[in-house]
Amino acid sequence: MTAPxxxxxxxxxxxxxxxxxxxxxLSVMPGTIHGIIGENGxxxxxxxxxxxxxxxxxxxxILINGKPTQIPDSQAAIRAGIGMVFQHFKLVENFTILENIxxxxxxGSLLRPxxxxxxxxxxxxxxEYELHVDPDALIEEIGVGMQQRVEILKALYRHADILILDxxxxxxxxxxxxxxxxxxxxxxxxxxxxxxxxxxxREIMDITETVSVMRRGQMTATVRTADTSPQELAELMVxxxxxxxxxxxxxRPGAPVLEVENLRVVDEAGVERVKGVSFNVRxxxxxxxxxxxxxGQSELLEVxxxxxxxxxxxxxxxxxxxxxxxHSDGRTRRAHGVAHVPEDRQREGLxxxxxxxxxxxxxxxxxxxxxxxxxxxxQAAIRADAEAKIERFDIRPPNANxxxxxxxxxxxxxxxxxxxxxxxxxxxxVGQPTRGVDIGAIEFxxxxxxxxxxxxxxxxxxxxxxxxxxxxxxxxxxxxxxxxMGERLxxxTSPQELxxxxxxxxxxxxxx
Amino acid sequence: xxxxxxWADVLLVPLISLLLAGxxxxxxxxxxxxxxxxxxWIMIDGAMGSKYNWGYTLYYATNFIFTGLAVAVAxxxxxxxxxxxxxxxxxxxGVALACTYIPWPHWSLAILGAGVxxxxxxxxxxxxxxxxxxxxxxxxxxxxxxxxxIASALLNYLLVEVLKPKGSMEPAxxxxxxxxHLPNFHDMLAPLGISFSRGAPANVSFIIALLAxxxxxxxxxxxxxxxxxxxxGHSEPAARYAGINPTKMIVISMTISGALAGMMAxxxxxxxxxxxxxxxxxxxxxxxxxxxxMGRNHPLGVVLAAILFGALYQGGAILAQDTxxxxxxxxxxxxxxxxxxxxxxxxxxxxxEKFFLARRLGAAKAKKEA
Numbered sequence: 002m003t004a005p006x007x008x009x010x011x012x013x014x015x016x017x018x019x020x021x022x023x024x025x026x027l028s029v030m031p032g033t034i035h036g037i038i039g040e041n042g043x044x045x046x047x048x049x050x051x052x053x054x055x056x057x058x059x060x061x062x063i064l065i066n067g068k069p070t071q072i073p074d075s076q077a078a079i080r081a082g083i084g085m086v087f088q089h090f091k092l093v094e095n096f097t098i099l100e101n102i103x104x105x106x107x108x109g110s111l112l113r114p115x116x117x118x119x120x121x122x123x124x125x126x127x128x129e130y131e132l133h134v135d136p137d138a139l140i141e142e143i144g145v146g147m148q149q150r151v152e153i154l155k156a157l158y159r160h161a162d163i164l165i166l167d168x169x170x171x172x173x174x175x176x177x178x179x180x181x182x183x184x185x186x187x188x189x190x191x192x193x194x195x196x197x198x199x200x201x202x203r204e205i206m207d208i209t210e211t212v213s214v215m216r217r218g219q220m221t222a223t224v225r226t227a228d229t230s231p232q233e234l235a236e237l238m239v240x241x242x243x244x245x246x247x248x249x250x251x252x253r254p255g256a257p258v259l260e261v262e263n264l265r266v267v268d269e270a271g272v273e274r275v276k277g278v279s280f281n282v283r284x285x286x287x288x289x290x291x292x293x294x295x296x297g298q299s300e301l302l303e304v305x306x307x308x309x310x311x312x313x314x315x316x317x318x319x320x321x322x323x324x325x326x327x328h329s330d331g332r333t334r335r336a337h338g339v340a341h342v343p344e345d346r347q348r349e350g351l352x353x354x355x356x357x358x359x360x361x362x363x364x365x366x367x368x369x370x371x372x373x374x375x376x377x378x379x380q381a382a383i384r385a386d387a388e389a390k391i392e393r394f395d396i397r398p399p400n401a402n403x404x405x406x407x408x409x410x411x412x413x414x415x416x417x418x419x420x421x422x423x424x425x426x427x428x429x430x431v432g433q434p435t436r437g438v439d440i441g442a443i444e445f446x447x448x449x450x451x452x453x454x455x456x457x458x459x460x461x462x463x464x465x466x467x468x469x470x471x472x473x474x475x476x477x478x479x480x481x482x483x484x485x486m487g488e489r490l491x492x493x494t495s496p497q498e499l500x501x502x503x504x505x506x507x508x509x510x511x512x513x
Numbered sequence: 514x515x516x517x518x519x520w521a522d523v524l525l526v527p528l529i530s531l532l533l534a535g536x537x538x539x540x541x542x543x544x545x546x547x548x549x550x551x552x553x554w555i556m557i558d559g560a561m562g563s564k565y566n567w568g569y570t571l572y573y574a575t576n577f578i579f580t581g582l583a584v585a586v587a588x589x590x591x592x593x594x595x596x597x598x599x600x601x602x603x604x605x606x607g608v609a610l611a612c613t614y615i616p617w618p619h620w621s622l623a624i625l626g627a628g629v630x631x632x633x634x635x636x637x638x639x640x641x642x643x644x645x646x647x648x649x650x651x652x653x654x655x656x657x658x659x660x661x662x663i664a665s666a667l668l669n670y671l672l673v674e675v676l677k678p679k680g681s682m683e684p685a686x687x688x689x690x691x692x693x694h695l696p697n698f699h700d701m702l703a704p705l706g707i708s709f710s711r712g713a714p715a716n717v718s719f720i721i722a723l724l725a726x727x728x729x730x731x732x733x734x735x736x737x738x739x740x741x742x743x744x745x746g747h748s749e750p751a752a753r754y755a756g757i758n759p760t761k762m763i764v765i766s767m768t769i770s771g772a773l774a775g776m777m778a779x780x781x782x783x784x785x786x787x788x789x790x791x792x793x794x795x796x797x798x799x800x801x802x803x804x805x806x807m808g809r810n811h812p813l814g815v816v817l818a819a820i821l822f823g824a825l826y827q828g829g830a831i832l833a834q835d836t837x838x839x840x841x842x843x844x845x846x847x848x849x850x851x852x853x854x855x856x857x858x859x860x861x862x863x864x865x866e867k868f869f870l871a872r873r874l875g876a877a878k879a880k881k882e883a
Contacts, residue, residue, distance in 0.1 A: 015874070308753045332756025341754070349754040352747045359740070364755035366740055377735050 004067030039215030084156025289474025344432030411442030559831025568713020574823030580801025596657025598798025599664030604775025607634030635775015
């Protein structure tokens with residue numbers, strides 16, 4: 002019997018009083034794809050960091066191909082044949098693909114021989130695994146799917162037999178994700194071992210042989226994928242029954258609340274990001290904007306939220322709002338009943354160093370009820386306000402004095418959602434509401450958004466998660482390259498059709 | 514979770530830094546054949562040994578409180594105001610003009626007028642770089658440094674060509690009128706029955722400096738403006754999201770910062786020299802950076818650090834005066850303290866953090882086993 006490619010025995014790791022990994026045992030056979038799922042903070046990343054030599058386990062043994070192996074740093078991990086493809090690529094933007102692959106694995110002080118050798122090796126690898134790339138293309142000029150292939154090639158170039166991929170499909174279109182899975186299947190066929198970390202149940206079901214579930218630092222189950230179901234895995238992850246499907250009634254749309262006409266955004270570098278979009282959102286409906294990250298949705302959302310200037314026409318409740326950025330900003334948008342859950346809660350929605358109570362009024366902090374006098378703020382009023390929100394939205398831990406950075410992703414997002422929804426806005430702008438948020442909180446946030454819709458409010462939802470768009474939206478618009486490629490109704494379309502629109506392929510009878 | 518107790522962060526780390534600087538200084542003093550113990554004693558005695566010496570220490574400290582606060586306020590909006598020196602020089606110009614050309618009936622009115630003038634002049638000198646940063650993207654560190662040189666040249670010209678009294682050989686203004694002379698600690702404490710050295714320069718502007726600390730504390734941690742400034746400092750995208758105008762934040766934070774630096778002139782120009790001389794700031798603007806760094810940009814920390822640096826200045830002066838240790842070496846000692854407490858802060862901080870983390874871990878383990 003062959004030894005497992007990777008075996009972990011009793012791995013534990015604590016950060017201060019927090020037990021991130023607790024007595025974890027795992028065994029992955031060579032030539033298989035093993036999935037690891039779990040909510041944020043379940044300890045997946047810690048475990049992989051231990052495998053890759055970023056952290057040292059407090060106790061436990063790592064066996065590679067049956068041999069006990071010490072992995073004190075990432076160099077040792079590479080020597081042991083482990084390759085890591087991070088969620089956020091670690092590539093030098095202004096280097097070519099070839100240079101990136103050689104970086105850190107140069108032989109000798111002269112670059113030319115290393116590059117020449119890498120070029121032949123790269124050619125061989127590309128053919129063997131159908132990982133086609135142009136070695137001389139600059140990283141900044143290629144798409145994310147291609148960048149990810151470079152990361153995989155980097156690992157293979159370093160003779161990795163075990164590949165760890167951390168949330169690899171987060172930035173990919175459905176088509177690109179399919180391509181990635183074909184590559185993974187090729188790698189498996191060639192005898193490579195793959196560990197796939199994800200929170201997407203569908204991916205686990207599609208490609209893995211076995212799957213392990215992590216919850217609160219422990220490995221709660223390891224099962225054969227064929228013997229399980231998404232529902233069961235979700236329950237194992239959260240530890241209770243969850244609704245994978247969002248329950249909602251049909252929308253009863255009213256008058257248009259948001260009207261956008263021929264909106265164009267040019268960024269600081271002079272590139273046109275949004276190329277003249279027009280749409281409206283009516284009261285009591287959710288308009289979902291689907292698209293691969295970087296196709297103008299973020300800019301659109303920022304413009305509507307008053308963070309960026311643009312040209313075109315914007316009306317909220319029939320009233321024209323200034324788009325030039327000279328007379329209108331986030332504050333005046335709020336005054337017109339527009340609330341905004343931004344895409345990046347850590348950069349935009351929250352001040353990570355601020356306590357929860359300070360964050361609970363962020364953006365509304367200038368309102369009269371929070372002021373003691375011309376100069377000082379009424380901290381008691383703000384605290385009372387924050388504590389009420391923490392209570393109503395079940396934000397944990399229920400401690401208003403804690404800094405935002407000390408809350409989990411889901412609870413951080415709850416702070417933002419609580420702040421924006423509690424204003425009872427006429428129009429809610431929501432960007433990536435559940436990115437990096439655990440299943441339990443996803444369910445909660447989705448319910449809040451639907452409840453707001455049912456109160457007759459207009460909601461604009463921007464998300465790169467197609468599942469989220471499909472389950473929440475009453476209408477779906479797809480953006481590609483700064484334009485709206487088409488509108489669909491969720492029950493009349495399919496992920497495949499939306500995927501084609503997201504890739505810029507327009508069906509018959511539709512103008513670009 | 515905090516990495517270590519607050520007292521360790523605020524007190525232990527600076528103390529260890531200070532100790533390290535002291536050890537290195539001792540080695541340097543040994544190397545030139547003097548006794549470090551004796552030198553240390555002379556410095557401590559020189560800085561705090563008498564009311565007269567305290568009077569000097571607190572005089573220097575007053576300068577450093579103003580410039581330290583200036584750096585701290587700007588830093589909360591992530592603006593590095595390196596131009597405290599120039600802003601304080603311009604503040605001196607404001608004081609000189611206010612005291613020379615307005616006939617004040619009493620010092621209490623004069624200090625208000627001169628305070629406004631010094632703040633306005635200092636603010637003006639900070640607002641130009643701020644505006645250039647906000648509108649043109651010129652880096653504030655570069656422009657504020659440049660403005661120090663411009664201020665120096667400007668004052669040089671004004672003192673030599675314009676403000677110098679007729680017939681005087683010295684590039685300085687004439688003595689300010691009697692009514693603008695500020696009471697020093699001797700005058701202030703005498704009515705309370707406490708006697709204080711008559712000749713020491715510490716004066717009523719020390720009280721103004723402490724009031725400025727209270728103001729800065731309220732501004733940063735209690736006011737809406739401070740809330741917005743800190744938010745902008747932490748994350749500009751978040752500030753834009755919340756409808757906080759970045760240009761406004763840059764300009765306002767630098768205005769306040771420059772005004773505080775300018776107000777230093779109340780102490781050195783109005784309180785001590787009672788006229789404006791060339792290079793009246795003597796580098797206090799730069800010391801302010803170290804003071805803010807060591808005081809962790811908190812007004813209380815700034816006061817403590819300012820007193821420490823005041824003592825270092827005064828003690829160093831006495832050391833140079835009473836021993837064969839050359840004045841350059843005193844500068845080396847001061848530089849070592851700045852280096853260790855300011856620039857090398859993390860060198861000490863990291864091991865201390867590790868120590869506390871390990872201890873907490875040990876405690877948690879012991880608890881579990883029990």
